[in-house]
Amino acid sequence: MDYRKKRNINQVVWFSTLRVMSFIVVAILFCILGFILYNGASAISWDFLTTMPQDGMTKGGILPAILGTFYLTIGAIIFAFPLGILSGIYLNEYAGKGWIVKLIRMMTNNLGAIPSIVFGLFGMALFVNKLKFGDSIIAGSLTLGLLVLPIVIRTTEEALKQIDDSFRTGSLALGATKFQTIIRVILPMAFPNIITGLILSIGRVSGETAPIMFTAVAYFLPHLPSSIYDQVMALPYHLYVVATSGTDIEASRPIAYGTAFVLIVIVLILNLSASWLRKFFGNKVKTNS
Amino acid sequence: MYSIEAKDVNFYYGDFLALKNISMQIEKNSVTAFIGPSGCGKSTFLRLFNRMNDLIPNIKLEGKIMVKGEDVYSKNVFVDQLRKEVGMVFQKANPFPKTIFENVAYGLRVNGEKNKKKIEQVVEQSLKGAALWEEVKDKLNRSAFALSGGQQQRLCIARALAIEPSIILMDEPASALDPISTLKIEELIFELKKKYTIVIVTHNMQQAARVSDKTAFFYLGELIEYDNTDKIFTNPQKEATQNYVTGRFG
Ligand SMILES: Nc1ncnc2c1ncn2[C@@H]1O[C@H](COP(=O)(O)OP(=O)(O)OP(=O)(O)O)[C@@H](O)[C@H]1O
Numbered sequence: 165m166d167y168r169k170k171r172n173i174n175q176v177v178w179f180s181t182l183r184v185m186s187f188i189v190v191a192i193l194f195c196i197l198g199f200i201l202y203n204g205a206s207a208i209s210w211d212f213l214t215t216m217p218q219d220g221m222t223k224g225g226i227l228p229a230i231l232g233t234f235y236l237t238i239g240a241i242i243f244a245f246p247l248g249i250l251s252g253i254y255l256n257e258y259a260g261k262g263w264i265v266k267l268i269r270m271m272t273n274n275l276g277a278i279p280s281i282v283f284g285l286f287g288m289a290l291f292v293n294k295l296k297f298g299d300s301i302i303a304g305s306l307t308l309g310l311l312v313l314p315i316v317i318r319t320t321e322e323a324l325k326q327i328d329d330s331f332r333t334g335s336l337a338l339g340a341t342k343f344q345t346i347i348r349v350i351l352p353m354a355f356p357n358i359i360t361g362l363i364l365s366i367g368r369v370s371g372e373t374a375p376i377m378f379t380a381v382a383y384f385l386p387h388l389p390s391s392i393y394d395q396v397m398a399l400p401y402h403l404y405v406v407a408t409s410g411t412d413i414e415a416s417r418p419i420a421y422g423t424a425f426v427l428i429v430i431v432l433i434l435n436l437s438a439s440w441l442r443k444f445f446g447n448k449v450k451t452n453s
Numbered sequence: 454m455y456s457i458e459a460k461d462v463n464f465y466y467g468d469f470l471a472l473k474n475i476s477m478q479i480e481k482n483s484v485t486a487f488i489g490p491s492g493c494g495k496s497t498f499l500r501l502f503n504r505m506n507d508l509i510p511n512i513k514l515e516g517k518i519m520v521k522g523e524d525v526y527s528k529n530v531f532v533d534q535l536r537k538e539v540g541m542v543f544q545k546a547n548p549f550p551k552t553i554f555e556n557v558a559y560g561l562r563v564n565g566e567k568n569k570k571k572i573e574q575v576v577e578q579s580l581k582g583a584a585l586w587e588e589v590k591d592k593l594n595r596s597a598f599a600l601s602g603g604q605q606q607r608l609c610i611a612r613a614l615a616i617e618p619s620i621i622l623m624d625e626p627a628s629a630l631d632p633i634s635t636l637k638i639e640e641l642i643f644e645l646k647k648k649y650t651i652v653i654v655t656h657n658m659q660q661a662a663r664v665s666d667k668t669a670f671f672y673l674g675e676l677i678e679y680d681n682t683d684k685i686f687t688n689p690q691k692e693a694t695q696n697y698v699t700g701r702f703g
């Protein structure tokens with residue numbers, strides 16, 4: 165009797181503590197978001213999104229930064245997604261359990277834990293200098309691609325691992341080859357999880373500054389890029405520049421908040437669409453396909 | 454010629470000898486039941502016939518497995534072709550997350566069949582063969598996951614029939630089903646016997662007695678006794694068999 169009461173009180177204390185703590189976390193998150201959105205919203209206009217910067221980046225728009233981030237992200241996707249997905253499939257479906265595979269997997273995981281600035285330095289050494297791409301979209305894209313490659317591989321592997329082996333044996337027992345089994349049964353089943361993981365990784369790529377700082381971006385460019393060997397501006401770096409080393413930092417405050425606003429909205433949209441897609445495909449797999 | 458023939462088979466998982474010197478002949482268009490306590494090697498032996506054991510690392514086979522007179526472990530056998538000849542139904546129904554129609558059509562599609570008419574015809578025929586057609590003919594485009602467990606298992610049988618095998622292996626196909634679904638599967642086996650050679654693993658003695666022509670009793674990796682089913686159940690030659698089929702097993 166006494167004992168039960170005590171347990172109840174214990175539970176109440178714990179739950180309340182946890183509830184308060186999670187409330188604090190959410191509140192902090194909303195403060196940050198609200199602060200940026202509140203300060204940035206006034207800067208946002210159609211012109212802001214579609215024109216070049218003016219007057220030493222204290223006025224005008226951020227079109228080149230938006231486009232630059234777009235190009236860099238697309239480039240990274242083109243490079244990293246096919247390679248990463250194929251590697252993930254190989255590791256999970258073909259490679260077996262030998263020590264080489266274990267080593268590769270360990271290295272991939274470690275690669276994912278390396279600070280992004282290190283990728284920036286590596287990209288500069290390899291793509292910019294050694295391969296002589298110079299500061300360019302291609303060098304930046306490849307560097308960003310390297311950065312997300314471990315994530316893509318992991319995502320693919322995890323998604324495939326979740327598929328029960330009974331589907332593989334079921335398909336093989338019907339005379340399907342291993343390749344047919346993967347293409348026709350396993351990948352379609354893993355697809356929702358792969359795609360959501362990939363979209364989240366796009367969010368990561370579009371917000372990174374360090375990997376592109378030495379490989380792709382410029383402080384300011386009067387023209388839009390015309391080839392993949394051109395330099396670009398990019399949202400995260402532009403934000404850094406106008407917030408810390410612009411010609412007139414006070415005057416370019418609104419631009420900085422506006423840029424942060426755009427960046428946050430992009431990442432939010434990506435994350436929301438990821439969870440929406442997961443739900444959408446999840447239902448589809450369950451009820452119909 | 455026998456449908457399946459095993460000659461002096463020893464089978465290892467790593468160092469562990471799971472099957473000990475087994476020889477057996479299975480006749481065409483018969484139903485053979487494998488019985489024996491858990492872990493005695495029934496599934497292992499069954500999986501040798503369509504080489505599903507190949508998926509497990511570190512295995513070793515000695516002796517010969519012949520399907521329709523051909524050594525299935527010889528170098529010039531294509532495993533996927535073999536598995537079209539020897540279909541398999543698993544303990545747990547494992548339909549794909551596709552429509553009912555696509556589940557049955559799967560074997561044809563991976564076989565490269567493109568003719569829509571032919572596919573539709575085989576799907577219908579297979580679903581009828583698995584006694585499922587009447588229940589699903591109006592919802593072929595619904596997900597297979599929407600079917601009951603028993604229906605899913607019959608769908609898996611239909612899926613296996615669609616590739617037109619001559620042998621069907623069933624590893625405890627009814628162990629996860631209710632009595633009525635089980636009965637349906639048993640009736641189905643009775644029908645299928647006319648066209649197919651069937652090997653079924655079961656822990657259900659009544660089931661073995663009801664559906665099979667011959668019964669093989671395994672114990673600790675050995676084939677203890679293999680004979681006509683009524684003989685195994687009424688007048689077994691070995692004491693171990695006697696004890697097992699009467700439920701007096703230690
Ligand atoms: N993949 C495997 N690796 C190693 N040993 C295995 C493997 N599969 C089965 N075994 C062993 O081989 C023996 C026979 O297993 P098997 O699955 O064939 O038994 P079974 O008669 O089908 O049993 P059950 O009635 O429980 O299904 C068991 O001792 C089991 O532990």
Ligand SMILES: [Mg+2]
Nearest residue numbers: 495496497624
């Ligand atoms: Mg078994």
